Amino acid sequence: MSQTFNTIKEQEEALLCRTYGRYPLAVAKGKGSRLWDCDGKEYVDLLAGIAVTALGHCNEELAQVMERQARKLIHVSNLFYQEEQLELARRLLATCHLDKAFFCNSGAEANEAAVKLARRYMQRVLNKNAYEIITFSGCFHGRTLAMIAATGQERFQDGFAPIPEGFIQVPWGDMDALRAAITPKTAAILVEAVQGEGGIRPLTPGYARDLEHLCREKDILFMVDEVQCGLGRTGTMWAFQHFGLQPDILTSAKALANGLPLAVMLAGDKVAAGFVTGSHATTFGGGALLTAVGAKILDIMERDKLVARAGELGARLKTRLETVGKKLPGTIREVRGLGLMIGVELAIPGKAIWEELIRRGFVCNLTQDAVLRLLPALTIDEADLTAFADTLEDILATR
Ligand SMILES: Cc1ncc(COP(=O)(O)O)c(C=O)c1O
Known part of the structure; x- marks a missing residue:
């Protein structure tokens, strides 16, 4: 490690709460799908800020919108009407069957909004004492207190007791367990269309349809978390659209403003009636600068056909990686994913492989100790994927 890197690392240890396990990399700048570290070394970025910079780092068109909007209006709070917010809401709602948007600041907050709306809809619109939210093993919904309850993993809950009540978890893929968990107190299920942190596990078409049917049968809400997999990454604007679903509530975040x-949380009119003036709020949510950027992103995605491109590039990369697995038996257990959301589950310890990739100039994520998680920008050159x-x-050939 260089002197500069070590100095940055020491300063961070002195200055910041130690919540993050950092990669051995101090990033100095980025452009498109390239990053440069503090020593000037170049990397291909296959992580895109964990599925966030979907249009690449320091996108010039977005920089222009930011500059223009920064001189016009950045923030006034949600006490005021703002056209930029309406424009983004209009465009997002045009991508699916839902009718109303609530803007906020992070994926966890979008899920909090979804849970609050589900409970309030049950309790104030349907007059039912229903509040429980059912989630699925392997899920990840965020780090607020309610979302660590929803996520249900001990490692995220350790030392934070008491954990909020009202969340129940069932095994992923087990319809009998789900059916048994539903009671008159159940308000909704919350499911990722593609589990991200859980190791890139897409719903299968049959399981997806069964989940939705059961929600309709039991009169509970069907809520889909697309914080990571949404906004074109999987080859459709929303991953649930691969399965022909119609969730009652949808959440999204990461790539929304690059x-x-x-x-954002999107809901149908009937369910959205659960919120009335004062039910829920946030100071920064959907400010003019953020939403102007969001609208431009949707423009660019449409103009450059990035959603279809994500599907095509992802399918070719997945096939290529599967070929590597067949050529080198015992190295890759499975390649999973949809579009440019791909998990390579290794059959050998993942950390050394991931570290070697970084040494050779490729940044990706390692999740569940064995899954290389690829979430590149939708604008990445295919040559970089190859x-x-x-x-x-x-x-892998030398392991
Ligand atoms: C599926 C999913 N939901 C929720 C979250 C939480 O989002 P945030 O970190 O913006 O709160 C994440 C973050 O990785 C996620 O992947």
Whole structure:
């Protein structure tokens, strides 16, 4: 490690709460799908800020919108009407069957909004004492107190007792367990269309339809978390659209403003009636600067057909990685994913492979200790994906 890197690392240890396990990399700048560290070394970025910078780092068109909007209006709070917010709401709602938007600041907050809306709809619109939210093993919904309850994993809850009540978890894929968990107190299920942190596990078409049917049968809400997998990454605007679903509530965040903190909860009119003036609020949510950027992102995605591109590039990369697995038996257990959301589950310890990829100039994530998680920008050059697959093959061949 260089002197500069070590100095940055020491300063961070002195200055910041120690909540993050950092990569051995101090990022100095980015452009498109390239990052440069503090020593000037270049990397191909296959992580995109964890599915956030979907249009690449420091996108020039977005920089222009930011500059223009920063001189016009950045923030006035949600006490005022703002056209920028309406424009983004209009565009997002045009992508699906839902009718109303609530803007907030992070994925966890969008999920909090979803849970609050589900409970209030049950309790104030339907007059039912229903409040329980059912989630699924392997899920990740965020780090607020309610969302660590929803996520249900001991490692995220350790030392934070008391954990809020009202969340029940059932095994992923087990319809009998889900059916047994539903009681008159159940308000909704909350499910990721593609589990991200859980190791890139997409719903299967049959399971997805069964989940929705059961919600309709039991008269509970069907809520889909697309914080990570939404906004074109999987090859459709929303991942649930692969399965022909019609969730009652949808949450999204990461790629919504390419790195500025913006999240959204979308709901149908009937359910959205659960919120009335004063039910829920946030100071920053959907400010003019953030939403102007969000609208421009949707423009660019449409103009450059990035959603279809994500589907095509992702399918080719997945096939290529599967070929590597067949060529080198015992190295890759499975390649999973949809579009440019791909998990390579290794059959050998993942950390050394992931570290070697970084040494060779490729940044991706390692989740569940064994799954290389690829979430590149939707604008990435296919040559970069090919170079990654070649490099991974080369590393695996020598293990
Ligand atoms: C599916 C999913 N939901 C919720 C969250 C939480 O989002 P945030 O970190 O913006 O609160 C994440 C973050 O990784 C996520 O992947």
